[in-house]
Amino acid sequence: MAAYPTLKMLIDGEWIETGEAGTMAVVNPATGQAIGHCPKASPTQLDAALKASDEAFVIWSRTSGADRYAILRRAADLLRERAPAIANVVTAEMGKPRAQGLGEIAGSADVIDFLGEEAKRKGGRLIPTRGAQLIAQMVTHEPVGPAVLLTPWNFPVNLPAKKIAGALAAGCTAILKPAENTPASAQLLVECFVDAGLPKGVLNLVYGDPGPVSEHLIAAPSTRKVSFTGSTAVGKQLGALAASHMKRFTPELGGHAPVIVSKHADFERAVAMCAATKFRNAGQVCVSPTRFLVDKTIYDQFVAEFAARAGKLKIGDPGEDESVEMGPLAHGRRIAAMEHVVADSGGNRGEVVTGGSAIAGSGFFFQPTVIANPAPDSRFMTEEPFGPIAGVVPYDTIEDAVRIANSLRYGLAAYAFSGNLDEAHYLGRALRAGMVGINQLIVASPETPFGGVGDSGFGSEGGEEGYLAFTDTKLVMMAKAGG
Numbered sequence: 022m023a024a025y026p027t028l029k030m031l032i033d034g035e036w037i038e039t040g041e042a043g044t045m046a047v048v049n050p051a052t053g054q055a056i057g058h059c060p061k062a063s064p065t066q067l068d069a070a071l072k073a074s075d076e077a078f079v080i081w082s083r084t085s086g087a088d089r090y091a092i093l094r095r096a097a098d099l100l101r102e103r104a105p106a107i108a109n110v111v112t113a114e115m116g117k118p119r120a121q122g123l124g125e126i127a128g129s130a131d132v133i134d135f136l137g138e139e140a141k142r143k144g145g146r147l148i149p150t151r152g153a154q155l156i157a158q159m160v161t162h163e164p165v166g167p168a169v170l171l172t173p174w175n176f177p178v179n180l181p182a183k184k185i186a187g188a189l190a191a192g193c194t195a196i197l198k199p200a201e202n203t204p205a206s207a208q209l210l211v212e213c214f215v216d217a218g219l220p221k222g223v224l225n226l227v228y229g230d231p232g233p234v235s236e237h238l239i240a241a242p243s244t245r246k247v248s249f250t251g252s253t254a255v256g257k258q259l260g261a262l263a264a265s266h267m268k269r270f271t272p273e274l275g276g277h278a279p280v281i282v283s284k285h286a287d288f289e290r291a292v293a294m295c296a297a298t299k300f301r302n303a304g305q306v307c308v309s310p311t312r313f314l315v316d317k318t319i320y321d322q323f324v325a326e327f328a329a330r331a332g333k334l335k336i337g338d339p340g341e342d343e344s345v346e347m348g349p350l351a352h353g354r355r356i357a358a359m360e361h362v363v364a365d366s367g368g369n370r371g372e373v374v375t376g377g378s379a380i381a382g383s384g385f386f387f388q389p390t391v392i393a394n395p396a397p398d399s400r401f402m403t404e405e406p407f408g409p410i411a412g413v414v415p416y417d418t419i420e421d422a423v424r425i426a427n428s429l430r431y432g433l434a435a436y437a438f439s440g441n442l443d444e445a446h447y448l449g450r451a452l453r454a455g456m457v458g459i460n461q462l463i464v465a466s467p468e469t470p471f472g473g474v475g476d477s478g479f480g481s482e483g484g485e486e487g488y489l490a491f492t493d494t495k496l497v498m499m500a501k502a503g504g
C-alpha cells in the first residue's frame with residue numbers, strides 16, 4: 022500500500038493537522054500495528070466547524086438544485102477515479118478485502134449521483150384549494166439546516182457518502198464525524214467533494230472521542246439535524262439528547278437479520294448465497310443474514326453444506342493477499358464480543374459445528390463460525406453478534422419460522438427463500454423489518470430506501486427518502502390580495 026495519508030480535519034475550508042485535544046492511533050486490524058495518528062478536535066475547534074456550517078448554510082441552501090447537483094456529480098466522478106487508492110486505505114483501516122472495498126466505493130459514487138439528481142428532480146406539490154378566495158396551496162421541501170453526521174467503521178466510505186450526499190443535495194450543510202478507526206477513508210471521500218468545488222464551510226470533517234464530540238455537536242444551537250449509524254445502545258443515548266434539544270434525528274442501528282429457507286426454496290442456490298453473504302465484511306454488516314431458520318426436512322443438509330462452505334473460506338491479511346475472502350475484525354473488542362456469544366453455546370445451548378475461536382497470531386482474526394440449533398434464549402439468538410457467526414434453527418411450519426424471525430426487537434433486514442409464489446408473498450408481508458429480501462440477500466441500492474423499525478431505528482437513507490430526511494415540509498397557502 023502507498024503511504025497512509027496524513028490525517029487532517031476540514032474546518033471552514035481549511036485542512037487542519039493539529040488536534041487541540043491530542044491525537045489517537047489508527048491501527049491496521051490485520052497486523053495490530055499503528056499506521057497513523059488522528060488529530061482530536063477540541064471544543065473550540067468543534068465550535069469553529071459549527072460556526073462554519075451555520076454560516077455556509079445561508080448561501081448553500083439558496084444555491085440552485087442544478088448547481089448543487091453539478092458539484093455532487095463531479096465529486097462522484099472523482100471518487101470513481103480515486104477508487105483504487107481509496108480501496109487500499111479502506112482495507113488497511115478496517116480489514117475489508119480489496120474487491121469488497123472497490124464495490125463499496127463504486128456503490129457510494131452511485132449513491133452520490135442519485136441523491137445529487139434528486140436536487141434537480143424534487144419539487145413540491147400543489148394541492149387543490151377550497152373556495153374561490155384561495156389561489157394556491159404549495160408544499161415545498163426546505164433544507165432542515167446544518168446537519169451532524171456520525172458514521173461507523175464497517176462501511177467507512179459508503180455510510181458517510183450516503184449521509185453527505187443526502188444533506189448536501191437537500192441544501193443542508195454538514196459536519197461529518199467518522200469512526201475513530203477509519204478516519205482516512207472518510208477524509209479521502211471528503212477530499213472528492215472539496216476538489217469538486219464545494220464552497221468552504223459547506224462540509225466539515227472533525228475527529229475525536231465519539232461520546233464527547235457527538236454530544237457537543239448535537240447540543241449546539243445551530244445543529245438542526247443528526248444522522249447516526251451505529252449500535253442501538255448508543256443510538257438511544259444520542260436520540261434522547263437530540264430529542265431534548267428538539268433536533269431532527271435519524272438513527273440507523275443494529276440488526277439481527279433472519280433468513281427463512283423454505284422447503285420450496287432452490288436449496289443449492291440458497292445455501293451458496295447464504296454462506297457467501299454471511300461472511301462478507303467478516304459479518305460486520307448491519308443487514309448481515311445471521312439467524313438461518315430452515316425447514317426441518319432440509320435442516321441437516323443445510324447445516325452440513327453451510328458449515329462446509331464457511332470452513333473453506335480463505336482468511337488472512339487482505340492487504341497482503343488479494344485472494345483473501347475474509348479479513349480480520351475491525352478491532353480487538355470485536356474478538357471479545359464474538360467469544361462472549363460463543364461462550365453461551367454447548368450442551369443444549371447450541372452446537373458449534375465449525376469455527377468458534379479467535380485465530381492466534383497478530384491481528385484480530387476470528388474463525389467463520391456456525392452454531393447449530395442455538396437455544397431460543399442464548400446470546401446468539403438474542404444479541405446482535407455483528408461478526409462472522411451464523412446460527413441455524415429448524416422449524417416445523419412457515420408460521421413458526423415467521424414467529425421466530427419476528428421475535429426480537431430488531432427489525433432492520435429480513436430475508437426468505439421460497440419458490441412458492443403464495444408463500445413468498447406471505448413472507449414479504451409477514452416479516453417485520455424495514456427491508457425484506459426474497460430469494461436474494463441484497464436490500465440496498467442507490468434508488469431504494471434503507472432503514473429499520475423497532476430497535477433498529479427509524480427513518481431511511483438512500484432513495485428519495487434519503488433526500489427528504491434532510492428537509493422540512495413547508496406549506497404556503499396563498500389567497501387573492503383583495504375582494
Ligand code: NAD
Nearest residue numbers: 172173174175200231232235251252255273274275307407
Ligand atoms: P461501538 O458502539 O463502540 O462503536 C460503533 C460506532 O459508534 C463507532 O463508529 C463509534 O464511533 C460510535 N460511537 C460509540 N460510542 C459513541 C457515542 N457515545 N457517541 C457517538 N458515537 C459513538 O461498537 P463497536 O464494537 O465499534 O461496533 C459494534 C457495535 O456497533 C455493534 O453493536 C453494531 O450494532 C454497531 N455498529 C452498527 C453499525 C451499523 O451499520 N448499524 C455499524 C458499525 C457498528
